[in-house]
Amino acid sequence: MVSIKEIASDIGVSAxxxxxxxxxxxxxxxxxxxxxxxxxxxxxYRPSTAARALKTGQTGILGLVMPDxxxxxxxxxxxxxxxxxxxxxxxxxxxxxxxxxxxxxxALRRLVGRGVDGLLVVPQRGTxxxxxxxxxxxxxxxxxPLNAVSADHAGGGALVARHIADIGHRRVxxxxxxxxxxxxxxxxxxxxxxxxxxxxxxxxxGDAGVAQAVAEVQAGATAILTTSDLIALRxxxxxxxxxxxxxxxxxxxxFDDMSFAPIMHPALTTVAQDVDTIAARAIDIITxxxxxxxxxxxxxxVPMRLVVRNSTTIPKDQPTRRHLP
Amino acid sequence: MVSIKEIASDIGVSAxxxxxxxxxxxxxxxxxxxxxxxxxxxxxYRPSTAARALKTGQTGILGLVMPDxxxxxxxxxxxxxxxxxxxxxxxxxxxxxxxxxxxxxxALRRLVGRGVDGLLVVPQRGTxxxxxxxxxxxxxxxxxPLNAVSADHAGGGALVARHIADIGHRRVxxxxxxxxxxxxxxxxxxxxxxxxxxxxxxxxxGDAGVAQAVAEVQAGATAILTTSDLIALRxxxxxxxxxxxxxxxxxxxxFDDMSFAPIMHPALTTVAQDVDTIAARAIDIITxxxxxxxxxxxxxxVPMRLVVRNSTTIPKDQPTRRHLP
DNA sequence: TTTGGCTGATTAATCGTTAAATCAGGGGGC
DNA sequence: GCCCCCTGATTTAACGATTAATCAGCCAAA
Numbered sequence: 001m002v003s004i005k006e007i008a009s010d011i012g013v014s015a016x017x018x019x020x021x022x023x024x025x026x027x028x029x030x031x032x033x034x035x036x037x038x039x040x041x042x043x044x045y046r047p048s049t050a051a052r053a054l055k056t057g058q059t060g061i062l063g064l065v066m067p068d069x070x071x072x073x074x075x076x077x078x079x080x081x082x083x084x085x086x087x088x089x090x091x092x093x094x095x096x097x098x099x100x101x102x103x104x105x106x107a108l109r110r111l112v113g114r115g116v117d118g119l120l121v122v123p124q125r126g127t128x129x130x131x132x133x134x135x136x137x138x139x140x141x142x143x144x145p146l147n148a149v150s151a152d153h154a155g156g157g158a159l160v161a162r163h164i165a166d167i168g169h170r171r172v173x174x175x176x177x178x179x180x181x182x183x184x185x186x187x188x189x190x191x192x193x194x195x196x197x198x199x200x201x202x203x204x205x206g207d208a209g210v211a212q213a214v215a216e217v218q219a220g221a222t223a224i225l226t227t228s229d230l231i232a233l234r235x236x237x238x239x240x241x242x243x244x245x246x247x248x249x250x251x252x253x254x255f256d257d258m259s260f261a262p263i264m265h266p267a268l269t270t271v272a273q274d275v276d277t278i279a280a281r282a283i284d285i286i287t288x289x290x291x292x293x294x295x296x297x298x299x300x301x302v303p304m305r306l307v308v309r310n311s312t313t314i315p316k317d318q319p320t321r322r323h324l325p
Numbered sequence: 326m327v328s329i330k331e332i333a334s335d336i337g338v339s340a341x342x343x344x345x346x347x348x349x350x351x352x353x354x355x356x357x358x359x360x361x362x363x364x365x366x367x368x369x370y371r372p373s374t375a376a377r378a379l380k381t382g383q384t385g386i387l388g389l390v391m392p393d394x395x396x397x398x399x400x401x402x403x404x405x406x407x408x409x410x411x412x413x414x415x416x417x418x419x420x421x422x423x424x425x426x427x428x429x430x431x432a433l434r435r436l437v438g439r440g441v442d443g444l445l446v447v448p449q450r451g452t453x454x455x456x457x458x459x460x461x462x463x464x465x466x467x468x469x470p471l472n473a474v475s476a477d478h479a480g481g482g483a484l485v486a487r488h489i490a491d492i493g494h495r496r497v498x499x500x501x502x503x504x505x506x507x508x509x510x511x512x513x514x515x516x517x518x519x520x521x522x523x524x525x526x527x528x529x530x531g532d533a534g535v536a537q538a539v540a541e542v543q544a545g546a547t548a549i550l551t552t553s554d555l556i557a558l559r560x561x562x563x564x565x566x567x568x569x570x571x572x573x574x575x576x577x578x579x580f581d582d583m584s585f586a587p588i589m590h591p592a593l594t595t596v597a598q599d600v601d602t603i604a605a606r607a608i609d610i611i612t613x614x615x616x617x618x619x620x621x622x623x624x625x626x627v628p629m630r631l632v633v634r635n636s637t638t639i640p641k642d643q644p645t646r647r648h649l650p
Numbered sequence: 651t652t653t654g655g656c657t658g659a660t661t662a663a664t665c666g667t668t669a670a671a672t673c674a675g676g677g678g679g680c
Numbered sequence: 681g682c683c684c685c686c687t688g689a690t691t692t693a694a695c696g697a698t699t700a701a702t703c704a705g706c707c708a709a710a
Contacts, residue, residue, distance in 0.1 A: 046438050048379065049378075049438075049440050050378035050379040050440060053375035054379050059375065060439075061418070074400050078419060079393075079421050082420060083423075086420075086435070091436075091439050093386070093416050093417065093418050094403060094407055094419050095411075096407060098408075110416075114416050230588065233588050233589060234588045236589075236590060237589060237590035237592075241590070259555065260555070263555065263559045264558060264562065264589070265561060265565045267562075
């Protein structure tokens with residue numbers, strides 16, 4: 001490994017001058033800067049992150065903690081986050097909090113122990129991370145709007161509910177996975193707010209809810225709005241066993257546009273998160289905090305996008321009533 | 326942050342002694358070790374990873390490069406790898422190679438630039454990572470058996486093919502996604518090797534293959550063996566459109582036991598990777614290499630496990646012929 | 651000619667930890 | 681009583697980069 005000293009002695013100058021030339025900090029003549037930079041390039045110089053970290057106290061590494069890495073949504077977040085971080089010269093160290101709030105705290109502490117400059121957290125359902133000695137940005141939970149960035153889950157719920165209303169459904173089922181999850185509650189709240197006065201909605205939760213939903217459809221409901229593609233897929237299986245056709249007899253929607261949504265049958269109407277924007281904004285906010293600035297782009301929520309596929313259609317036995325929004 | 330010096334002056338001893346006591350390296354009396362350790366604990370001492378890295382040249386961080394973080398299988402690998410690394414006091418820095426072999430090399434180089442002690446690579450389809458200045462362990466591609474650990478894809482293929490043969494199928498379709506992928510070729514080779522002499526198998530690839538498979542089923546094939554749950558799901562959609570019932574008219578199998586496999590309808594018979602073992606072994610091998618040892622556990626392949634669910638059954642219009650393995 | 655200011659560079663200290671070399675002192679062998 | 685060895689510590693230097701403080705010239709103004 002070639003160090004700053006070698007470049008210095010090679011050119012016949014002091015190490016400090018090389019450092020100044022490379023970082024553009026001190027006072028070095030134009031020509032000298034050029035000479036040093038080209039020579040550094042030639043020798044393939046890479047600054048030692050360890051030495052820099054020791055001296056400056058900054059590692060250039062962010063910690064990423066996710067509730068459960070096996071969540072199918074994780075890859076997209078991790079990927080975009082890692083790419084966004086890359087553009088700012090930051091690396092991402094991962095950890096998962098394996099289901100418990102306690103493990104979440106442990107993971108955060110370990111990452112801090114490793115000297116990360118900041119933390120990105122997708123919190124456990126219903127938890128808020130402890131205060132940490134480094135900046136923290138919370139993703140997908142609108143706790144503290146100053147250092148949180150989240151998809152507009154309520155808005156997404158409204159989008160899909162409005163779609164269902166627009167194509168003529170009047171009696172619907174809303175199916176959530178776990179009422180502890182703030183995200184899911186937000187989505188449902190958004191759905192409910194977007195329903196019209198003449199509509200009727202039953203809200204069910206969890207595995208029991210799947211069975212209840214079948215009954216409700218048999219009693220006349222024509223659409224099922226779920227808070228997750230996974231729940232939608234499970235619902236689809238139950239409907240199949242109950243010999244209820246999708247979308248002919250009942251429309252079905254998911255949430256998150258997971259990998260299998262476009263290739264299941266029928267292709268699932270769902271709501272997609274703008275993961276790129278969320279990631280970019282999270283990185284923006286945390287880098288601002290690290291530099292001690294106030295981020296100009298506060299954690300407003302990021303709009304979601306309705307993806308209409310084949311699992312939703314106009315209700316059977318009912319005239320098409322198309323309302324303008 | 327409390328440093329080694331503070332503990333030293335606090336107790337009235339030199340910094341070197343504290344370091345020796347904490348790492349157990351030099352010569353320190355039992356009592357002194359105890360005093361130092363308890364005092365360090367009290368003060369909440371955390372060694373500076375930066376300083377240690379600078380001095381020893383080791384960061385305690387591994388780089389993980391995956392072909393495409395959006396692959397639904399990634400989370401499980403990342404999670405188990407991160408947990409296995411954790412037990413050895415190592416952190417994991419992620420990067421993805423976004424589809425191209427060139428990006429893969431770039432990602433590797435960036436991680437090396439960050440000073441990782443070793444690299445874990447799940448290579449792009451059909452590529453072999455360049456030589457690197459740190460130890461590299463390749464996952465799921467049996468290139469160099471000394472520093473590679475892989476699921477026994479051929480064995481997995483054999484498992485599922487034998488299952489299909491055992492329950493009486495005689496004319497089958499094998500459906501792969503991309504012939505460039507060594508993993509998929511291995512799986513198919515395993516399937517073919519396990520077929521009986523009196524069986525007949527057609528191999529198709531990609532999106533076109535899905536349509537061909539439908540035709541082949543209509544011509545008399547009673548089972549479709551795919552190399553991925555994603556392909557199986559796509560196949561299922563096509564079969565549905567063609568009004569072919571699974572498993573009544575055709576049995577269907579996947580690969581990898583992805584999140585949706587148990588909840589699709591019918592629940593998918595598939596082959597699961599022992600991700601825990603793969604991850605643990607990968608970490609074992611790489612830590613050995615980092616310590617300069619020869620790993621005792623060479624990269625043998627890790628057996629796969631057949632998961633029988635409802636998508637496979639005895640062929641219709643045919644006597645049940647149950648053979649012993 | 652002296653003083654002051656500016657430029658472009660150098661010195662030296664520092665971050666926290668580790669490792670090799672050194673040292674003080676006690677006990678045992680002869 | 682002398683020498684040697686062993687134990688338990690200490691000194692010292694180093695890892696590579698950054699940064700405050702300093703310094704040598706040089707030019708211009710007084």
